[in-house]
Amino acid sequence: MTDTPTTSGATGTVRVPSPPAPSTGPPARSPVQRALFRLAEGLARRPKTVIAVWAVLIALCTPVAGQLHSVLDDQGASKVVPGTTSARADELTKRAFPQRSEREVTVVAEATEAHGPELRGLLAGLDARLAGPLRSGEVRSTASAFTLYRDATAALLGGVREQARERGDTAAERRAYVDAEVAAGRVPAALASTARTAVEAASRQELTRLAGDFTVATDWRDFPVAVPGGAAARLLSQDGGTALVSVAYAADGHGDPDVEGLRTSVRELAGDRDGVTVHVTGELALIHDTYAKAEADNALMESVAYVIIFVVLLVFFRALVPAILTLAVVGLSMSVSQAALYGLGQQVTLTQFTVTIMQFVMLGAGVDYSMLLSSRYRQERLAGRPPREAAVHATVHAGESMLLAAVAVALAFGATLLSPVDWIPPLGYGGLLGIPIVLAAALTLTPCLLVLLGDRFFALGRGALTDLEHEGAMGRHLLRMAHFARRRKVAIVVVFLVVTAPLALLVAGNRSTSDPVALSPVTDARQGFETLAGEWGDSAALPTTVLGPAAPGVVRDGALTDEGRAAVARFTERLAATDGVASVDSATQPFGTPWTGGQAAAGQAFLTDHVARDGTLRFVVVLADDPYSAAAADTLDRLRDTVRETDAGVGDLVVGGATEVDLQYGAALRSSFWQMVALVSLGVFVMLVITLRSLFVPVRLIATIMLSNVWAIGLTVLIFHHWRGEVVIDDLPIFLTVLMMGLGMDYEIFLVTRVRDLARAGASQEEATVNAVVDTGRVINAAGLVMAGSLGTMALSSTLMLQEYGAGLGLAVLLDATVIRMLFVPATLLLLGRYNWWLPSLRRRGGKRRTADAR
Structure with a gap:
């Protein structure tokens, strides 16, 4: 061991370790280090060639990266879990009732003058604009209060015209027939003038136009033509101030629904109408707007992240050039990853969130990797090595930590691809591509820059090449923390576990949700x-x-038989009688109240939402409680029992809809959560056992990551749910835990590998742990600030999902890199002592030598 100078601090005399002395032994001890040594030697021989290759690669990838947006799905991935009853219900809806599938978009129109002409005119104008997409097949169907009243009027006028033509050959005779029908009360008096014109209509289109003009001009409160009971109430609010327009887009050959095109049309129509406002909503519209908002937020989040990281780098390096070069290495590598993502987007579903996660993870991890390597170079230079040799040694020793950490992150992102729900994998693709690319950049470009620039890499600064780890207030503070952990190791572990228990209970008791409305921005x-x-x-x-x-x-030619009508009516009554059900729509009561056989025959067009041509039946159940509440979940249990107990004479029925999707999605998340955690834990464990030659260090490392995750998730629940009153997204625990299984490894691997190296150099376990905390504490804290600053800026998003991701990941990294890594980890390392490096199979072959190393 080298002698350690002493300095006086606030608490007395403390020992500050000196920089590591040059090693006279071989430059690499493990297979990983030997491979890194060969890589570093190759980079040192041809640094300009390596930089030139990267420059060409970046130049080729930049134009491709600019096309990334074209392969992003702005409608998102479904939260319907394949193989579940809700998935079957979703497929049946798409096939048999496409007008009520996820491709249904709803226009909501409001008018300050209830029942006024402005709203009627808006709905008529929108219907006219949708005529073209209807003819082309882009839109399958539309429905509104206007089309309801117009079609009823057109049907009446059509019947009058046919009767008038049968009764008279001349225009005068046909008009006389109309007058007689008006006098007899069979044609409403308000419709007399329009009916006289309609009997001379040359085509069905002209008849529909006349009916439309009459519908716009007539107050719907006293509309003279009857429509099926309850039909208007589903499309027009009770006060007449709010109207809905359903626009069902075709599923085949027309791409995603043109939400923005529809929105532009309705806004243009509403623009010159006083007191009218319009919105376009629906499942896909919500997701579309959320992604658009997230994309718009990216510029702000990236700007803030770069500012935070740049400030941390300036403070860490005390020089301008390394801060700029570090950001440049990471920033330029992003164009390569975006080009790779563009290629992947040709084969799989990617979303705006894929890009957002990739950018911020790459930014945080890439800067961390470059910091670790350049910091290690500075330590090697302070130890007396010449620049080229220092760059090689830094690449070998810091590179091992970087490589292990990157593999852990890749394992974590790779695990997300195994999720049974479509929503999760698109979030993983970005990290799975971005991390290897940013690692390659940090592990090749940074050493080449160090070889070419030497100490000029730290130019435009003050004291950049001084012993920043061991001199000054930070070094003294870290040493005091390390000695505190040494003296109070049992108490520290107990306190951490005691704090973890209530947070774990809070997390376990929190009810999360996948509600797309609550999670979407304004x-x-x-x-x-x-x-x-x-x-x-x-x-x-x-x-x-x-x-x-x-x-x-039960069904024949798309209509209920008499037997079927009786069976459906009985089943409808049973559904409606289920505790927690507010109302039921079905083929026997399409608007909540039973229809007679005559009404059903006359209103067959209104039954297409409940009986399909292929014989599929559909019942719409409105629950009495919020669809994402615990009470609604209980109602679903009772409803499933009702469906299972139903007479088989109705059909083979399944339950679907928002509540069922949410419940099955949550169950799938919980199941896949443990599967993914087990997979990542096993992969990380095997990797670390092989590379660190230890059984207990990997186990303790994984447990430590779990502890920091519980803290971060618990604090996120406290902030968002208990303080702000927001719901917590059910993806948060799985995404945070799996990602931190990778991202949180960086700091412990860097610390533990330093402990291992010091122990191999002859230090006792206690000396190695204390000195490693001081050697690595400054860079770990700075790296944690960088990662937390990068990921934490997602909390600035207007999207609640990204806010919670940003807060959770930022807190997890910050806690992990500071109090947990500086207190809990040293305490557990010191408690285990020489057993940190115990590995049974290796101990039998060389126990004495390694025991001595560990001491």
């Missing part, structure tokens, strides 16, 4: 949905559905 789609839910209720806006193929004899 957008046009959310405002429209809130208006819709305010008028018709949350459960009506997000209903439960029961559907499936009808039993033989």
Whole structure:
């Protein structure tokens, strides 16, 4: 051991370790280090060639990276879990009732003058604009209060025209027939003038136009033509101030629904109408707007992240050039990763969140890697090595930590691809591609810059090449913390475990959600949905559905048979009688109240949402409680029992809808969470056992990461749920835990490998641990600030999901790099002592030598 100078601090005389002395032994001891030594020697021989290769690669990738946005899916991945009943219900809906599938977009129109002409004119104008997409097949169907009243009027006018033409050959005779029908009360008096014109209509289109003009001009409160009971109430609010327009887009050959195009049309129509506001909402519109908002937020988040990181780098290096070069290495490598992501996007679903996660993880991890390497170079130079040799040794020793950490992160992101729900994998692709690329950049470009520039890498600074780890207040503070951990190791472990227990209970007891509305930012789609839910209720806006193929004899040619009508009516009554159900729509009561056989025959067009041509039945169940509440979940249990106990004469039915999707998605997340954690833990364990030659260090490392995750998730729940009153996204625990299994490894691996190296050099376990905390503490704290600053800026997003991701990841990294890594980890290392490096199979072959090394 080298002698350690002493200095006086606030608490007395403390020992400050000297920089590491040059090693006279071989430059590498493990297979990983030997491979890194060969790489470093190759880089040192041809640094300009390596930089030139990267420059060409970046130049080629930049134009491709600019096309990344074109492969992003702005409608998002579904949260329906494959293989579940809700997945079957979703497929049945898409096939048999496409007008009620996820491709249904809803226009919400509000007018300050209830029942006024402005709203009627808006709906008529929108119907005219949608005529083209209807003809082209882009839109399958539309429905609004305007089309409801117009079509009823057109049907009446059509019947009058046919009768008039049968009764008279001349225009005068046909008009006389109309007058007689008006006098007899069979044609409403208000419709007399329009009917006289309609009997001379040359085509069905002209008849529809006349009906439309009459519908716009007539107050719907006293509309003279009857429409099916309850139909208007589903499309027009009770006060007449809010109207809905359903636009069902075709699924095949037309790409994603043109949400922005529809929004532009309705805004243009509303622009010259006083007191009219419009919104476009629906499941896909909510996701579309959320992604658009997230993309717009990226510029702010990136700017703040770069500022935070740049300031931390300036403070860490005390020089301008290394701060600029470090950011440049990471920033330029992003164009390569974006180009790779563009290629991947040709084969799999990617979203804006894929890019966001990739950028911030690359930024944090890449800067950390470059900091570790350049910091180690500075230590090697202070130990007396010449610049080229210092760069090689830094690449070998820091590179091992970087490589192990990157593999852990890649394992974590790779595990997300195994998730059974479509929402998770797109978040993992970015990290799985970005981490290896940013590692390659940090592990090749940074050493080449160090070889070429030497100490000029730290130019434009003050004292950049001094012993920053061991001199000054930071070194003294770290040494005091290390000695405190040595003296109070048992107490520290107990305190950490005691603090963890209530946070774990808080996390376990929190009810999370996948509610797309609560998790979306304030957008046009959310405002429209809130208006819709305010008028018709949350459960009506997000209903439960029961559907499936009808039993033989229930449906014939798309209509219920007499036997089928009786069976469906009985089943509808049983559904409605289930505790917690507010109302049920079905083929026997399409608007919540039973229809007679005559009404069903006359209103067959209104039953297409409940009976498909292929014989599929659909029941719409409105729950009495919020669809994402615990009470709604209990109602679903009772509803499933009702469906299972139903007479088989109705059909093979399954339960679907928002509540069922949420419950099954949550169950799948919990199941996949433990599978992914087990997979990542096993991969990390095997990797660290092989590289660190220890059994207990990997186990303790994984347990430490779990502890920091519990703290971070618990604090996130406290902040968002208990303080701000927000819901907590159910993806948070799985995403935070799996990512921190990778990202949190950086700091412990860097610390533990330093302990191992000092122990191999002859230090006791206690000396090695204390000195390693001082040697690595400054760079670990700075790296933690960089990672927390990068990931934490996602909390600035207007999207609640990214806010919670940013807060959770930022807190986890910050806690992990500071109090946990500086107190809890040294305490546990000191408690285990020489057993840190115990490995049974190796101990039998060389126990004495390694025991001596460990001491």
